[in-house]
Amino acid sequence: MNELAKELAGRYGARGWHDIRKDLASVEVDAIRIRDVMAYLRDEAGYGHLSFMTAIDNIERGAFTLSYALRDHDARRGLIVHADVDRAEPTVDSIHLLWGQAWTYQREMREWFGIDFPGSPRVDEEFVLEGWEGPPMMRRDFDSLAYSDATYAERPGRVTHDPASHMREKLYPEAAQ
Amino acid sequence: MSEKKTIPAPLANEGLPPEERGLFCDAAPREYEPARGAWERFLNWARSESLWLLGFGTGCGAIELRPLMTSRFDMYRYGIQPRPTPRQSSVFVIGGYASVKTLKRIVRSYEQMMGPKFVLALGSCTINGGMYWDSYNTIKRIDQYIPVDVYIAGCMPRPEALLAGFQELKRIIKSGGGEGQNEYARNFDWYKANQKKVIKDWNMPDYNW
Numbered sequence: 001m002n003e004l005a006k007e008l009a010g011r012y013g014a015r016g017w018h019d020i021r022k023d024l025a026s027v028e029v030d031a032i033r034i035r036d037v038m039a040y041l042r043d044e045a046g047y048g049h050l051s052f053m054t055a056i057d058n059i060e061r062g063a064f065t066l067s068y069a070l071r072d073h074d075a076r077r078g079l080i081v082h083a084d085v086d087r088a089e090p091t092v093d094s095i096h097l098l099w100g101q102a103w104t105y106q107r108e109m110r111e112w113f114g115i116d117f118p119g120s121p122r123v124d125e126e127f128v129l130e131g132w133e134g135p136p137m138m139r140r141d142f143d144s145l146a147y148s149d150a151t152y153a154e155r156p157g158r159v160t161h162d163p164a165s166h167m168r169e170k171l172y173p174e175a176a177q
Numbered sequence: 178m179s180e181k182k183t184i185p186a187p188l189a190n191e192g193l194p195p196e197e198r199g200l201f202c203d204a205a206p207r208e209y210e211p212a213r214g215a216w217e218r219f220l221n222w223a224r225s226e227s228l229w230l231l232g233f234g235t236g237c238g239a240i241e242l243r244p245l246m247t248s249r250f251d252m253y254r255y256g257i258q259p260r261p262t263p264r265q266s267s268v269f270v271i272g273g274y275a276s277v278k279t280l281k282r283i284v285r286s287y288e289q290m291m292g293p294k295f296v297l298a299l300g301s302c303t304i305n306g307g308m309y310w311d312s313y314n315t316i317k318r319i320d321q322y323i324p325v326d327v328y329i330a331g332c333m334p335r336p337e338a339l340l341a342g343f344q345e346l347k348r349i350i351k352s353g354g355g356e357g358q359n360e361y362a363r364n365f366d367w368y369k370a371n372q373k374k375v376i377k378d379w380n381m382p383d384y385n386w
Contacts, residue, residue: 129278130278132377152317154306158305
């Protein structure tokens with residue numbers, strides 16, 4: 001465990017420090033602490049750049065895992081901060097006051113996963129979809145195929161082959177029999 | 178002498194706010210009335226030899242239009258050239274998949290094009306959805322929403338295939354086919370119903386002319 005890991009653990013109860021590469025690590029924190037952690041990392045620890053943030057739908061344990069990828073350009077190291085948020089009631093503090101670009105990501109996550117970031121600018125406006133009425137489509141319990149079948153007209157006669165068996169029959173017909 | 182024409186009811190344009198409805202056309206599209214005999218044949222020849230396509234790349238297949246334009250495949254030798262606005266175009270190349278958001282623009286551009294107008298649908302996505310067959314936001318067949326004259330299969334079709342498609346379109350036009358515009362006018366209500374079924378936030382005129 002390095003200094004920063006100890007510091008984060010002591011201050012914010014961070015856990016699970018994991019060195020992915022020599023210059024890249026990840027750490028988990030509680031979602032309620034996310035803004036404090038981000039402010040500390042930006043102002044004290046040197047991680048001045050928010051590369052991106054995204055969410056992962058961990059439906060098995062009923063949580064969205066938010067991932068904030070930070071970069072310290074002077075020390076040439078990166079840190080990914082994970083925070084689990086309850087899938088049934090996904091509300092997280094906005095960090096748009098720390099990094100202006102965050103509100104775009106937050107708007108994206110609001111539309112795609114239904115995660116709310118109260119106070120984030122334009123967070124309730126539509127982002128890439130227009131007139132979308134279905135559930136947030138990046139949630140894993142959203143059935144894309146069923147939605148597509150119900151919504152869009154299909155041309156009959158479409159055939160799908162399993163690539164492996166199709167090529168086996170095509171290239172080695174004697175072996176397939 | 179004059180035949181009595183049935184004038185269709187004006188369009189409601191319910192997607193627009195009331196103060197804007199007067200700014201847009203409320204007439205449904207009409208069928209093209211061909212000229213007589215040889216003159217129409219001459220017009221068809223002229224149309225087929227100067228296909229002006231709308232420079233609107235609607236999907237990934239639009240990347241095939243660039244080699245088609247430039248020196249190697251050189252579509253200009255066939256009288257095909259891109260135009261920057263639908264008002265000057267007669268051919269719309271649907272470049273592959275069309276998301277609902279793009280479909281809205283496709284419908285709008287198609288309706289703004291001058292008649293007679295033709296549609297080339299490129300790639301398997303326009304035919305049966307292609308690799309986007311289970312996508313939540315991509316339509317599976319374009320001919321439900323606008324009429325299509327020629328399909329060019331492939332993912333992607335090569336520029337040669339596109340040229341073959343253009344030649345086929347020329348043949349259709351010269352033989353007096355290319356009824357897409359008339360089909361659209363005849364089945365306008367059906368096309369509109371299909372379009373409005375997938376475009377949930379209909380905030381444009383019913384006929385974008």
